[in-house]
Amino acid sequence: MPSTTVAASQSETWSLRLKDAGFWADWAALVGLIVLVIVFEVANPTFLSAGNIQSILLGAAILIILSIGQTFVIATAGIDLSIASVMTLGAVVFGQAYSRGWGLVPSSILAVGTGGVVGVINGLLVAKGKITDFIVTLGTLSAASGAALILADGKPVTIINTSLLQLSTGGLGVLGWTFIIAAIFAVVAHVTLFHTRFGTHVLATGGSPEAANATGISTERIKIAVYTISGLLAGFGAILLIARIGAAEPAANTSFLLNSVAAVVLGGVSLFGGRATIVGPVLGALLLTVLVNGLTLLGVSQFYQPLSVGIVVVLAALLTRYQR
Amino acid sequence: MTNPALAAGSEGILLDVDNVSLAFGSVQALRDVSLTARAGEITALVGDNGAGKSTLVRCICGIHRPDAGFMTFNGTKLDLSSPEDAREAGIETVHQNLALVEDLTVWQNLFLNRELVRRIGPIAFLDRRAMQRRAQEMVSTLAVNVPPVQSRVRRLSGGQRQAVAICRAQGFSSKFVIMDEPTAALGVQESAKVEELILKLRDDGHAVLLISHNFDQVMRLSDQVWVMRASRCVGGRRTDKTTGQEIVALVTGALAA
Numbered sequence: 001m002p003s004t005t006v007a008a009s010q011s012e013t014w015s016l017r018l019k020d021a022g023f024w025a026d027w028a029a030l031v032g033l034i035v036l037v038i039v040f041e042v043a044n045p046t047f048l049s050a051g052n053i054q055s056i057l058l059g060a061a062i063l064i065i066l067s068i069g070q071t072f073v074i075a076t077a078g079i080d081l082s083i084a085s086v087m088t089l090g091a092v093v094f095g096q097a098y099s100r101g102w103g104l105v106p107s108s109i110l111a112v113g114t115g116g117v118v119g120v121i122n123g124l125l126v127a128k129g130k131i132t133d134f135i136v137t138l139g140t141l142s143a144a145s146g147a148a149l150i151l152a153d154g155k156p157v158t159i160i161n162t163s164l165l166q167l168s169t170g171g172l173g174v175l176g177w178t179f180i181i182a183a184i185f186a187v188v189a190h191v192t193l194f195h196t197r198f199g200t201h202v203l204a205t206g207g208s209p210e211a212a213n214a215t216g217i218s219t220e221r222i223k224i225a226v227y228t229i230s231g232l233l234a235g236f237g238a239i240l241l242i243a244r245i246g247a248a249e250p251a252a253n254t255s256f257l258l259n260s261v262a263a264v265v266l267g268g269v270s271l272f273g274g275r276a277t278i279v280g281p282v283l284g285a286l287l288l289t290v291l292v293n294g295l296t297l298l299g300v301s302q303f304y305q306p307l308s309v310g311i312v313v314v315l316a317a318l319l320t321r322y323q324r
Numbered sequence: 325m326t327n328p329a330l331a332a333g334s335e336g337i338l339l340d341v342d343n344v345s346l347a348f349g350s351v352q353a354l355r356d357v358s359l360t361a362r363a364g365e366i367t368a369l370v371g372d373n374g375a376g377k378s379t380l381v382r383c384i385c386g387i388h389r390p391d392a393g394f395m396t397f398n399g400t401k402l403d404l405s406s407p408e409d410a411r412e413a414g415i416e417t418v419h420q421n422l423a424l425v426e427d428l429t430v431w432q433n434l435f436l437n438r439e440l441v442r443r444i445g446p447i448a449f450l451d452r453r454a455m456q457r458r459a460q461e462m463v464s465t466l467a468v469n470v471p472p473v474q475s476r477v478r479r480l481s482g483g484q485r486q487a488v489a490i491c492r493a494q495g496f497s498s499k500f501v502i503m504d505e506p507t508a509a510l511g512v513q514e515s516a517k518v519e520e521l522i523l524k525l526r527d528d529g530h531a532v533l534l535i536s537h538n539f540d541q542v543m544r545l546s547d548q549v550w551v552m553r554a555s556r557c558v559g560g561r562r563t564d565k566t567t568g569q570e571i572v573a574l575v576t577g578a579l580a581a
Contacts, residue, residue, distance in 0.1 A: 191449075194450075195449045195450050195452070196447070196448065196449060196450060197437075197439045197441065197448065197450065199450075200428070200432060200436070200439060200450065201437070203425070203427065203428060204425045204428060204432075204436055204437075206427075207425040207426060207427035207428060208423075208424070208425045208426065208427075210423065211423040211424055211425045211436070212425065212436070212437075213407070214387075214407055214417070214419055214423040215407065215411075215423065215436045215437040215438075216406055216407045216408030216411060216437050217436070217437050270427075274425065274426070274427035274428075275427050
């Protein structure tokens with residue numbers, strides 16, 4: 001087919017898409033992000049200053065990484081409620097190892113490994129144990145935060161490490177290292193989801209487990225794999241969390257759980273599985289970070305932030321009704 | 325068990341099911357079921373709901389494992405532990421519920437778990453372009469109009485979906501295609517088109533096992549009919565040597581085989 005006709009038919013489909021509510025549902029995060037940026041910039045011109053952009057991207061990095069993990073799980077019609085607690089557990093494991101003189105790299109590997117192990121347990125319970133995703137991860141949510149409290153004896157451990165400090169303060173221009181890392185994860189995740197057999201099988205497992213099984217795809221293995229990915233990414237998030245706050249705390253981090261699910265929903269990923277993008281949840285994570293950052297900049301009380309996040313997420317969920 | 329149909333000779337037999345039994349707990353779903361299907365023929369399997377047709381199909385396509393009995397395919401004993409094994413042996417199934425993933429595109433469904441990949445170093449990347457091109461070729465051979473292979477299956481009509489499912493089954497050098505009530509959910513015109521596809525499948529050299537409730541359809545399409553009743557295969561007839569009434573009588577049990 002000559003390329004000109006392709007271009008013509010594409011512009012035609014674009015104009016069609018703009019009239020389609022499903023298109024807006026798919027791109028809710030991008031549209032919302034643009035609207036918020038314009039509103040905040042008009043209200044406070046320091047919003048788009050280099051310093052503030054840098055802090056938004058830095059603030060979004062951990063949420064982006066968690067949202068990617070959550071996306072893989074939700075793409076299979078599951079949900080990982082334990083994601084933030086696993087991050088907490090990873091951070092505490094890191095803190096305990098580091099304070100015993102294990103050094104940065106072994107401690108980091110241990111944190112990621114801990115996340116991976118909890119992920120495998122989640123996956124096995126869901127796939128082999130045939131227990132609902134919601135219940136399994138609700139259980140590991142509690143178990144992981146409990147384990148974190150026990151390990152840390154309820155006390156935070158201060159982590160002083162120049163490399164970690166560098167990680168959270170340095171970068172290329174406005175792009176902090178942690179954001180660059182998150183962006184690399186996003187690219188790898190996108191390629192995995194759309195350009196590998198595994199990615200197609202993840203979407204097939206979420207879209208129709210019967211059909212996937214009938215073609216010989218092991219949906220059990222896919223389920224175990226996505227929870228492992230989610231756990232590993234939570235473990236990785238733990239390292240960035242420590243770099244950011246300079247301590248390993250056995251804190252609950254509940255907002256990370258809610259925001260990771262919210263970012264995925266904002267990103268147009270179907271909670272029923274089978275439809276997912278990586279760009280969407282990344283934009284969703286950015287939107288949520290921008291929302292909180294902008295409200296803080298405008299001097300709105302912190303108490304209003306969870307309320308506003310909730311409203312935005314419910315609105316996005318309403319929009320997804322128009323997805324087909 | 326001896327059958328008059330077998331007397332015609334055993335040459336050309338592609339699938340031989342020999343005294344297969346299967347129980348789910350205390351429910352005996354299949355009792356000593358024996359039947360054969362020949363290469364290049366449409367073999368029909370009829371029977372009431374719950375007679376065991378779908379269970380038998382699930383054994384042949386690797387979903388269930390028989391408790392007893394043998395299945396021979398193309399001269400070798402079938403030992404299937406998964407649908408993947410059946411597909412590798414050359415047995416493709418068009419399931420009643422179609423087994424298409426609605427949220428994936430036509431080409432993704434055609435190549436599901438058969439994806440073409442290009443290796444770059446240790447990583448295998450999907451060859452999306454090659455799959456789309458080949459999918460377009462596969463679909464263009466159909467008598468049914470199917471929208472572009474990039475569209476999601478969700479947007480397809482029942483007949484189009486069935487066409488895609490059949491298309492997937494006939495590709496990939498399959499020898500034997502099982503169709504579980506392919507026209508049950510379709511309108512008159514769509515059914516006619518799907519019937520054309522089934523005949524074309526046979527003319528292209530595939531053996532077809534057709535499970536159907538529609539006796540007219542069975543009489544129209546098949547070369548051989550097997551009847552199941554209450555977990556047993558109660559008889560078989562050459563289609564040109566029987567009548568619709570005789571088949572109905574066998575199904576209901578009014579006539580003993």
